[in-house]
Structure formats: structure tokens, C-alpha cells
């Protein structure tokens with residue numbers, strides 16, 4: 001592959017995606033519109049971010065395809081460039097050249113905007129034997145500690161000190177090479193599994209990760225690393241074995257479709273009682289979500305190996321949900337399902353077991369007329385016949401998706417602030433929904449935005 005030109009990565013993203021946090025844009029949605037048609041699903045955000053970090057493991061040029069155009073992807077690109085990686089984006093194809101990474105310090109001002117940037121610590125330690133990465137802060141959904149990442153790296157021979165918010169890590173010994181180790185994760189953390197799997201690809205000896213996360217994005221990362229020559233077995237199960245190799249080589253790899261985006265659109269069909277299809281998708285990645293949509297009364301049909309069709313029920317009914325590590329019901333679909341169950345007949349209970357603060361969308365849904373009561377990590381939902389459009393504020397990425405779904409089904413106009421959350425994780429969500437017939441638009445400004453709206457109720 002020809003050497004990629006080192007260009008400013010973020011210039012490739014539409015300015016909407018690079019809107020600053022204070023962006024006062026508002027999403028206006030006119031509810032009650034049936035949807036129809038087909039929606040194209042983008043590459044998985046939670047694969048793209050970790051595979052970009054994984055490219056640091058390779059001293060040659062790598063190519064990633066099906067990379068979604070998201071704010072978080074743009075930010076990860078900036079962090080990699082700060083570390084010396086050359087990046088070039090053409091459409092959904094990203095070329096990364098980490099042949100000359102010299103800097104082992106990830107800049108705080110960038111890391112503080114993207115927790116996933118902590119993923120660089122494993123590859124930097126594996127490649128350079130040293131890494132200085134700011135401790136990622138918490139976020140709206142929880143404290144998001146990284147103790148499992150750190151303890152695993154220490155088990156592999158890294159010295160790790162944390163002071164003044166910086167994680168300083170280096171590999172002891174002349175070889176500067178991590179050593180294989182047997183690691184048991186107290187919790188099947190996705191990030192810790194990914195960090196340790198990447199670090200182990202170049203370690204001296206065999207690493208076994210027990211109680212590993214089984215999410216599809218972990219398997220996607222393993223397949224990417226194997227395509228670069230890594231020796232990894234068991235990814236996608238709770239025990240992953242990695243035999244270290246001296247170095248990795250170029251590859252051209254396509255990222256899996258985003259199962260959370262796909263699930264979000266399936267819920268969009270169910271909540272608006274609309275029939276719609278979507279592709280590409282890997283149905284096996286959505287088993288728990290499909291099971292719960294069927295419990296609510298919808299049908300989900302596999303039309304082709306990578307294509308699903310949602311056929312709505314006549315009247316959605318209640319069901320209970322408990323979020324769990326994969327293959328359990330995904331926490332990333334919890335908020336979206338809460339919007340659906342808010343309008344389903346009967347009483348439902350949602351128990352959020354993965355993150356300690358991921359129920360903040362309850363208050364905003366209640367502003368729209370939902371009847372949801374919080375009791376610890378449980379949301380007690382009494383289904384109501386109708387939601388009313390209202391001004392609401394998004395608190396985090398998946399909560400913003402839930403508010404969009406509620407707005408699509410609500411009676412009247414909903415305006416949503418805090419769109420920077422949405423832009424982090426959904427590629428062209430408005431355009432995709434408009435193509436399905438939804439009536440929504442993004443308007444600039446704040447106070448008088450609603451006055452000149454084309455979406456009159």
C-alpha cells in the first residue's frame with residue numbers, strides 16, 4: 001500500500017460532527033409519523049475506536065474499512081496523530097501508518113474528550129515499552145475506573161504509577177517486552193479485555209485472559225489483530241489465549257456493522273408501529289435485543305444473511321429487562337428500550353446492572369409524559385397510551401437516542417438539546433430517519449429556534 005499522506009484527519013469530518021460542545025443546535029421532531037423503507041447500518045463505533053488504537057501495534061501501514069464518520073472517531077484520529085501516526089481518510093476507509101510512533105504521551109486535552117483513548121496504553125506498552133496516558137475521567141453514566149486494565153498490565157510486567165491524573169507505565173527489564181501472564185478479570189470488562197489482548201499480542205510468551213468480555217467488538221478486534229499476524233484463540237468466549245509474536249504486519253480489514261445502531265432502528269420501527277428493514281447487520285449480535293422485541297410483540301425476520309425486517313405488533317406490551325455483559329441484554333440498548341416500554345401496555349421493570357448511573361434519561365422521558373419511577377438501579381415503568389412532545393435535554397449518547405425515539409412516537413413536537421452526545425455515536429442519524437419518512441430537522445441557535453420551524457405541529 002502506498003504511504004498515506006499525513007493530512008489533518010479532522011478536516012474530513014463534516015463540520016456538524018466537529019461542532020464544539022457548546023453547539024446550540026437543536027433537533028426538532030414532529031411525532032406520530034409512520035416510518036417505512038430500508039436503512040443502511042454503519043460500521044460499529046465500538047469496534048472502530050479500539051481497532052484504530054490496535055493499529056498502533058503494527059509498524060507498517062494498515063487499512064480499516066467501514067469506519068463510521070463520528071465525532072469520537074475524529075477525536076481518536078487526533079490522538080493517534082499526536083502519537084505520530086499518519087492517518088488518511090477516504091470515504092469510510094481509514095489508512096493508518098504507525099511505523100514511526102515516537103511520542104508515548106497522549107495529550108490530556110484530547111484524552112479528556114474521549115474515554116476510549118485509554119485504549120492506546122496497551123499498544124504503546126507493547127510497541128515502545130512505555131506509555132503515559134491521562135487517566136480517563138468518569139462520564140455521565142459512571143465513574144468508569146480502569147483498575148482492571150492497570151492490574152492486568154502489571155501482571156504482564158508493567159510498572160504503573162498514577163499521579164496527577166496521569167497513568168505512567170513502563171516495562172521493567174532490558175528487553176522492554178511485556179511478559180505473558182494468566183489474568184482473571186473480576187468483571188468481564190470490554191475495555192480491559194481489549195487492552196490486555198492488544199498488549200499480549202507482542203508479549204513474550206502466552207497470556208490467558210479468564211472471565212473475558214465476549215462482546216462482538218472484542219472478537220472483531222481479535223480478528224483484526226489476527227489479520228496482522230497475532231496469535232489469538234477464544235475471542236468471543238470467556239477465555240482468550242494469546243501467544244505473543246515478535247511483530248505484526250499490514251492488513252486491510254473491514255469493521256463489523258454497528259449492532260447498537262441496528263438495535264436503535266429496530267426499536268424505531270417498534271415504537272412507531274412501522275415496518276422497516278435494515279442492513280448490513282449480523283443477526284447473531286442482536287439475539288437478546290431481538291428476543292425482547294418479540295416479547296414486546298414485534299416480529300424480527302432475517303430476510304437475508306445480513307438483513308433484518310421489523311414487523312411491528314398491533315399494540316406493544318410490557319416486558320422486563322436486565323442489562324448484562326454479552327450475550328446478555330446490552331446496556332447500550334437500555335435507554336432505547338425504556339422509551340419503547342414507556343409506551344407499551346402494562347408494567348415493565350428495567351434493571352441496569354452494568355453502569356451505576358445510566359438511568360438519567362428517566363427524568364427526560366417523564367417530562368414527555370412517561371410514568372417511570374426509579375428505585376436504585378431499577379426503573380419501574382407503567383406504560384402510558386401516549387407521550388407528549390416537549391423540550392428535553394440529552395444527558396449521554398444512548399439517552400439522546402432514546403429521546404429521539406420517544407420524539408418519533410410522541411404527540412406533537414419534541415425539541416432535543418445536547419446533540420453533541422448524539423453526534424458522538426450515530427452517523428447521519430437525522431438523514432437516515434428522514435429517509436424513512438420521519439419529520440425531524442436540526443436547527444441552529446437556541447431561543448427562537450422553534451419559531452421559524454418548518455415542522456409546525
Ligand code: EPZ
Nearest residue numbers: 046116144145146147148149189190191192332354355397
Ligand atoms: C465499552 O465500555 C463500550 N465502549 C460501552 O459503550 C459499553 O457500554 C460497555 O463497553 C459495556 O458493554 C467502547 O467500547 C468504546 P466495561 P467500557 O469496561 O469498556 C466496570 C456506548 O454507549 N469497570 O465493560 O468502558 C465499569 O465501571 C458506550 O457506545 C471497572 O470496574 O465498559 C462498568 O461498571 C458506553 N474497572 C463495567 O465494568 C475497569 O477497569 C463495564 O465496563 C473497567 C471497567
